[in-house]
Amino acid sequence: MYVAPPVVVGAQRDLWAFLRKRLRQVGFEGVPDALDETLAHHQAWLDPRLLLAQTCGFPFVKHLKGRVRLVATPVYASPGCIGHTMVSVIVVRARHAPPDLPACKGLKVAINERGSNSGYNLLRAAVAPHAAGKPFFASVLETGGHRASMEAVQRGEADLAAIDCITFDLLRRHAPERIEGLAILAETPSGPNLPFITRLATSDEELAILRSALQAAITATELEEARAILGLTDVVVLEEAAYDILLDHERTAMAAGYPDLP
DSSP, X not given: OOOOSHXXXXXXXXXXXXXXXXXXXXXOSSOOSSOOOSSOHHHHTTOTTOOOEEOOXXXXXXXXXXXXXXEEEEEEOSTTOBTTEEOEEEEEESTTOOSXXXXXXXXXXXXXXXXXXXXXXXHHHHHHHHHTTSOOSSEEEEOSSHHHHHHHHHHTSOSEEEEEHHHHHHHHHHOGGGGTTEEEEEEOOOEEOOOEEEETTOOHHHHHHHHHHHHHHHHOGGGHHHHHHHTEEEEEOOOGGGGHHHHHHHHHHHHTTOOSOO
């Protein structure tokens, strides 16, 4: 799910190369040579050939539970991450920025997509207490991606957007020109980081091998640079129920009379 800027793509490929070698060494079958970087993520998640992918937490808890197997949850060092959890940062144009989130009432918001946790669900949770059950934003622009949402804010097509704090940190560290002119106004409520998943048909033995390979990647000396680029510090195995907090955020917003943006 984290594939920008190019240095991050390279680090992900290095991570996969390590996992590929590790899995093949123990006789794991069907391990591809390279990551599929062309298949749309929502198609990959339910592909019966799926060996390993990363998914957004909201689609996982809403649509994928019982249809895939949860492998592990990564831990990142990005600001906004605590242990295996993360927030979204609400970004605005630094020049003439509103003083706080309540002051954004009546402004234009950009989202990546309505099925997103970081770009939509967590933003809704942050706004609901200030909306009083009424429309809060003047309009909603759906951009298709976090980078496109930030660009919309930079161009003035939107006034704010909620961005996965890991995505924002990757750009801050490796491509600061991509976030030029933006400032963080606030943070959203938190939830577990984006999980790694595999196909439902994966056996318990195969699942254990996948988890072992990911754990090995956290300590492998040859991946030290790749982990630093990604900000990846650990992987943990959570119960699926750990992701139910994302549904709680949705239910709380609905109970406050704010089921949908704007």
